[in-house]
Amino acid sequence: MIFGLEFPPISHVVEWPTLFGDGAFAVNKVVLLMWISAAISFAVMFIGGRKRALVPTGTQNVAESAVDFIQDGIIMETMGPDGLKFTPFLLTLFTFILTCNIWGLIPGVQMPVNARIALPAFLAILVWAMYHVVGIKSQGPIKYFKSATIPPGVPKAILPLVFLIELLGILVTRPLSLAVRLFANLIAGHLLLVTFAVLCQALFDATKVGFVLPFALLVFLSAFEILVAFLQAYIFTILAAVYIGGAMHPEH
């Protein structure tokens, strides 16, 4: 209760009843949306890549601009030409996260899949495993461990401290912050939209005209959430690229 308004508790906003299945394999709205997102991001790339017309139209246009964006905007800026072999991984990551996020803005659905920690946590663990495997494969286990934990040019006296911080960084902080960043941004946006929607409804019931101001803000915030959905997908992908690139080429 704030100013006489009854806000729903968070569990009412993000928890959905089970549709079918039980236990760990129960399927609810969020899981269904995740499957649909995977199908959409697969279908766009599959249909877009099937014809390979010289002058792209329709779906092929979307697919090609996404590939261009990943290659020029993310990989070339962070990893260099060596990283181009990671285009499929990063492209999948980007399109999947973007479609998962954008569900929060689709009227009638309005539930970003990444507003539950499960999917961001899984994706972060995937990236975590990926950059360790890439590092070990391209540098060898001992050299990778050394280059990842001992930055060059550190004075001997503070080396143990730096070593511990870097070790904690590559093992815990990186995946944790990846997962929490995506999750917290999406759930914060979702709660913001819910708050303003509840406010609009209450003011409409009470005064009929008073809802105009919060409604205008709600429209503005929806536009802002589209930006956030895109930006968080971009940031997750670019951080994955930076981590993989760092594991591939050690700093000198």
Add this chain to the structure above:
Amino acid sequence: MLQLLAQQDPGELEAGLTAVGRGIVYGGAAIGPGIGIGIVVGNAITAMARQPEAAGMVRTTMFLGIAFTEALALFGFVLSFIISG
């Protein structure tokens, strides 16, 4: 004073203190990153204004810097959910 209130309604006091604690956790966690993001973006704008041809590279690095700085505020945000009375 607190004990007097606690005698009257212990459950409500606890709920109220939890709410205050949540507010303090998120508010405290937002101070540093707020300043930090300001510095990052401000310097990125200076760099872009000085050298518009490097704007693309600066923008990418700026988003990276924002992402790293923002993480602490988001930890605070999540922690404020975890705190319960």
